[in-house]
Amino acid sequence: MSHTVVQIPVREAETIVRRRALASGSPFQPQDGGVLAHITLLGPFIPEPDIDDGVLGDLERYFADITSFGFTLSGVSEFPGGPTYLVPEPGGVFRRLTSGLLRVFPEFPPYGGAFDDVVPHLSVPLVDGEDTETLRAELERRLPIEAVAHTATLVRVAEGDTLTLATFPFGTTAA
Numbered sequence: 001m002s003h004t005v006v007q008i009p010v011r012e013a014e015t016i017v018r019r020r021a022l023a024s025g026s027p028f029q030p031q032d033g034g035v036l037a038h039i040t041l042l043g044p045f046i047p048e049p050d051i052d053d054g055v056l057g058d059l060e061r062y063f064a065d066i067t068s069f070g071f072t073l074s075g076v077s078e079f080p081g082g083p084t085y086l087v088p089e090p091g092g093v094f095r096r097l098t099s100g101l102l103r104v105f106p107e108f109p110p111y112g113g114a115f116d117d118v119v120p121h122l123s124v125p126l127v128d129g130e131d132t133e134t135l136r137a138e139l140e141r142r143l144p145i146e147a148v149a150h151t152a153t154l155v156r157v158a159e160g161d162t163l164t165l166a167t168f169p170f171g172t173t174a175a
Contacts, residue, residue, distance in 0.1 A: 002158035004051065004165065005043030006059065006101060008094070010122055012147040013037040013073060013086065016139070020125045036162070039094055039122050041152065042101045045108050048156050048165070056154075056166055058104055063152050063168035069093055073122060073145040076136040084132050085121035086145070094120035097152075 017037035046055055071093065073086040088094060098110050098118050110118045126135060154166040 002048060002156050003044035004048055004154060004156050005045055006041045006152055006154055007038040007043070008041060008097075008149045008152055010037040010039060010073070010147050010149075012145050013122055016142065017122070017124060020127060037122060038153075038155075039088055039120055040110075041094065041098045042105065042108060042110055043157075044112055045154070046105070051154070051165065059152070059154060059166070059168050060172075062100065062104055063170055064172040066097070066152075066170040068148060068150040068170045070146065070148050073147060074143060076124070076132060076139055076143075077121070078132045079119070079121075083121075083123045084126055084135055085123050086139075086143075088120050088122060088147075091120040093149075094118075 014037045071088050071090065074089045075087045076084060077087050078084045095118055098120075102109060124135065124139075126132075150170050152168045152170070153164050154168070156163045156165055
């Protein structure tokens, strides 16, 4: 079963995430050479068959008003009983982007409405036998990672692969 997500690709973390995904046996690999490292803004999103020019236009207009911004992947954390992730700072900018998308697409709450608080994160797969502390020690010498967000992508996630459906550059309406 597939679903779509709106996300911010993070090229600056791609080498780390892709290498760890391959080492962990993760089945998720971009079909189109797209970026695996990302911060999800809204997902699950509109089913792929329902994405039309109107939806794409709404996304394009939304992101056209966003200015590129820098952020830092500053630490390693873990959701209770869940995935390990890199912490983006400032996190508020990602929360604002998610809130803005929710105003445009209110029928698609973040993570299907499963959580009261949206925690911006960049998931990092653990290799078999590894725990968060081992990962933290490995990444410590690479953190912080300075990154710049300048596009968002609409991505289809299916079993074993991902496919970028559209890319939305930031700031196309800026003077």
